[in-house]
Amino acid sequence: MRFWSLFTRNIKETCRDVMALAFLLAFPLLFMLLFGAAFGGSNSPSYAVGVVDNDQTEVSQGFINNALSEVSVLQVSTYNDTDTALEKLRLGNISSYIVIPQGFGEQVSQLWQSKQGNISLDITYDESNLAVSEQIISIINSVTRSFAGIEIPITINTNPINIESRITNMDFTAPGIIIFGLLIMIPTAGRLMLHDKETHFLHRIMTTPTHPWEFLAGYASSMVIIAIIQIIIFILLGWMFGMDIIGSIWLAFAIFLLAAVCSIGIGMVVASLSKSENQGESLSWLFSMPLAIVSGVWFSIEFLPPYLQTFANLFPYAHAVSAARAVITRGVGMEAVSGDVYFLIGWAVVVFIVGTILFRRTMRS
Amino acid sequence: MVIDNPIYFKKPDDNFAIQTFDITRIFGKLVAVNGINLNIKKGELFALLGPNGAGKTTIISMLCCLLKPSSGTALVMGHDINKDPYRVKATLGISPQETTLSDHLNPLENLELIGSLHNMKPKVLRERAKKLLETMGLAERAKDQVRKFSGGMKRRLNIAMALINDPPIIILDEPTLGLDPQSRRVVWKYIARLKKDKTILLTTHYLEEADFLADRIGIIDEGKLVALGTSRDLKNDMIDTHTIVIKAWNLTQKTIMEMKAKYEDVQISDGTMTITDRLADFRKIVDYLHAAGTIIRSAYIREPTLDDVFIKITGKELRE
Ligand SMILES: Nc1ncnc2c1ncn2[C@@H]1O[C@H](COP(=O)(O)OP(=O)(O)OP(=O)(O)O)[C@@H](O)[C@H]1O
Ligand SMILES: [Mg+2]
Numbered sequence: 001m002r003f004w005s006l007f008t009r010n011i012k013e014t015c016r017d018v019m020a021l022a023f024l025l026a027f028p029l030l031f032m033l034l035f036g037a038a039f040g041g042s043n044s045p046s047y048a049v050g051v052v053d054n055d056q057t058e059v060s061q062g063f064i065n066n067a068l069s070e071v072s073v074l075q076v077s078t079y080n081d082t083d084t085a086l087e088k089l090r091l092g093n094i095s096s097y098i099v100i101p102q103g104f105g106e107q108v109s110q111l112w113q114s115k116q117g118n119i120s121l122d123i124t125y126d127e128s129n130l131a132v133s134e135q136i137i138s139i140i141n142s143v144t145r146s147f148a149g150i151e152i153p154i155t156i157n158t159n160p161i162n163i164e165s166r167i168t169n170m171d172f173t174a175p176g177i178i179i180f181g182l183l184i185m186i187p188t189a190g191r192l193m194l195h196d197k198e199t200h201f202l203h204r205i206m207t208t209p210t211h212p213w214e215f216l217a218g219y220a221s222s223m224v225i226i227a228i229i230q231i232i233i234f235i236l237l238g239w240m241f242g243m244d245i246i247g248s249i250w251l252a253f254a255i256f257l258l259a260a261v262c263s264i265g266i267g268m269v270v271a272s273l274s275k276s277e278n279q280g281e282s283l284s285w286l287f288s289m290p291l292a293i294v295s296g297v298w299f300s301i302e303f304l305p306p307y308l309q310t311f312a313n314l315f316p317y318a319h320a321v322s323a324a325r326a327v328i329t330r331g332v333g334m335e336a337v338s339g340d341v342y343f344l345i346g347w348a349v350v351v352f353i354v355g356t357i358l359f360r361r362t363m364r365s
Numbered sequence: 366m367v368i369d370n371p372i373y374f375k376k377p378d379d380n381f382a383i384q385t386f387d388i389t390r391i392f393g394k395l396v397a398v399n400g401i402n403l404n405i406k407k408g409e410l411f412a413l414l415g416p417n418g419a420g421k422t423t424i425i426s427m428l429c430c431l432l433k434p435s436s437g438t439a440l441v442m443g444h445d446i447n448k449d450p451y452r453v454k455a456t457l458g459i460s461p462q463e464t465t466l467s468d469h470l471n472p473l474e475n476l477e478l479i480g481s482l483h484n485m486k487p488k489v490l491r492e493r494a495k496k497l498l499e500t501m502g503l504a505e506r507a508k509d510q511v512r513k514f515s516g517g518m519k520r521r522l523n524i525a526m527a528l529i530n531d532p533p534i535i536i537l538d539e540p541t542l543g544l545d546p547q548s549r550r551v552v553w554k555y556i557a558r559l560k561k562d563k564t565i566l567l568t569t570h571y572l573e574e575a576d577f578l579a580d581r582i583g584i585i586d587e588g589k590l591v592a593l594g595t596s597r598d599l600k601n602d603m604i605d606t607h608t609i610v611i612k613a614w615n616l617t618q619k620t621i622m623e624m625k626a627k628y629e630d631v632q633i634s635d636g637t638m639t640i641t642d643r644l645a646d647f648r649k650i651v652d653y654l655h656a657a658g659t660i661i662r663s664a665y666i667r668e669p670t671l672d673d674v675f676i677k678i679t680g681k682e683l684r685e
Pocket of ligand 1: 392395397415416417418419420421422423424462
């Protein structure tokens with residue numbers, strides 16, 4: 001009952017404050033539109049990629065002709081040896097090349113039969129063009145996984161590249177952008193609590209016998225509503241710009257929502273620690289920007305040095321990005337992303353417990 | 366350290382709504398509240414009087430469990446503020462010194478929020494909220510967001526929010542701050558009506574407010590309780606001091622100098638001479654002025670006011 005009163009009050013206070021609401025909703029909208037215009041739609045860039053087939057088996061030929069060539073953003077050319085490919089890369093004719101090693105066909109066949117094993121591909125890319133290279137690598141990674149059936153078992157007889165041939169650039173970019181949009185909820189999540197602190201309204205309602213968790217749940221749940229609306233906007237816009245969700249849309253939604261809940265939790269912690277709106281906002285930007293950079297929302301975290309990867313993996317966003325990408329671009333189910341999902345749930349629980357403890361402390365100074 | 370503090374041997378008493386035991390609060394080096402012992406009876410209206418920064422709000426914040434005492438404690442309706450804050454809060458209705466409302470809600474919603482946080486039943490709450498808005502003269506604006514209200518209207522709602530949960534103890538921190546005289550009178554009347562079955566603790570800068578409303582007055586200065594009693598008790602302390610006010614047409618500089626030489630405190634403004642002195646004799650002064658050829662328009666002895674008491678005790682004026 002108390003929680004409900006606080007929840008409805010917070011929703012009213014947020015929704016009737018036109019400026020605040022506009023900021024909360026228009027900002028992600030604008031943001032997604034910009035990125036959609038940049039990466040999505042019909043004029044998505046295409047990447048020239050070279051392939052050197054050292055395996056020369058039916059499987060490797062199938063991989064080149066049916067899997068790689070079907071990806072709309074890739075322009076695949078085959079070369080006979082690595083020297084030629086390297087020369088082309090130097091001249092800038094291609095932005096990277098793949099070497100299919102001997103034994104590739106055997107490895108893949110084994111995977112199809114026993115669902116066990118490993119495959120290796122060599123990718124050489126132009127280091128000076130990191131953003132493009134990262135796109136290509138993640139596309140190739142995804143295509144190969146799909147082709148080899150590491151996550152989705154596919155047999156060669158049915159058309160194995162069917163799914164992946166629809167991959168657009170947007171499919172790769174969108175999950176990262178959405179997670180970034182949800183990550184930057186950290187600064188806005190605590191806005192109302194800090195506003196109430198500054199105007200002493202929080203003090204006033206603290207003179208009622210309301211418990212710390214009720215306050216926190218009241219603030220957080222009103223933000224969850226905002227987050228749900230944001231996620232719907234994100235998915236709709238992503239879809240408009242050509243993002244296909246191959247896996248379950250509900251699973252993707254759940255992953256986004258969990259990421260948002262973690263952001264809201266961090267926002268609550270920051271708001272509990274800060275004294276004013278300004279302080280809280282600066283503090284959370286200081287925290288969320290570096291976190292966004294290392295969490296792989298713009299480029300794959302495999303590019304980072306190992307210690308930064310370890311650091312990124314302590315936080316929810318790297319997990320959310322990889323889980324969301326897996327569901328959206330590779331169509332995997334819960335069984336493949338359960339580790340990440342449980343990590344997100346655990347993180348959300350812990351951050352809210354920490355938030356409640358900190359809030360309780362500030363309730364009586 | 367807590368164990369051998371003598372306050373813990375003081376007895377809780379059922380007749381009191383609020384008891385403080387050497388309650389103290391220190392901010393860094395500043396002792397904002399310094400070992401105050403207060404007993405406020407059930408059904409009593411107690412006024413805390415003191416200049417800016419005396420520690421009134423700090424005491425109130427400790428009583429409603431927003432601030433922890435640095436040492437000492439208090440019992441509110443028998444519940445210890447250090448041990449049982451939720452029970453304490455359930456017995457209180459508070460109107461803070463600063464007006465704080467939820468800006469985008471209307472007054473009805475503001476009242477209902479506080480009421481439901483006190484676990485009131487929705488139906489009872491709605492009725493009571495409407496009645497309070499009526500009393501405070503806000504009924505016509507019940508559906509407007511409070512951010513559009515005038516300062517005085519917000520202030521009245523601020524008070525109403527202390528009353529919504531019908532608590533046994535009402536704490537009003539400078540309730541009539543910023544109200545026009547008419548609204549102030551309305552609020553006073555309402556507080557006076559509540560007096561019968563509620564315990565009320567209020568702080569104020571308005572001496573006439575304390576004089577008019579309070580059963581007992583505590584004067585605090587620099588965190589210490591410096592005087593305590595009924596308005597009459599406090600004024601009786603001044604009984605040996607007389608204030609004589611004389612209005613005259615033609616006070617000469619010579620006469621004024623002579624009076625100033627004779628008496629402790631002589632103030633002149635607009636042809637009015639105010640003499641405050643223990644030894645001042647009304648008749649002697651009038652005779653003396655008469656003999657000096659002064660034409661007296663009016664002359665009277667003024668009863669001591671709380672203002673006088675205040676200045677005498679603290680050596681400063683209440684308002685700067
Ligand atoms: N949170 C705080 N931190 C530091 N000092 C404080 C704090 N709150 C109050 N003080 C100090 O404690 C002293 C008492 O303040 P308090 O607000 O209790 O005075 P007051 O009697 O209510 O004054 P006023 O009539 O101006 O409202 C002041 O000197 C004030 O500066
Ligand atoms: Mg005060």
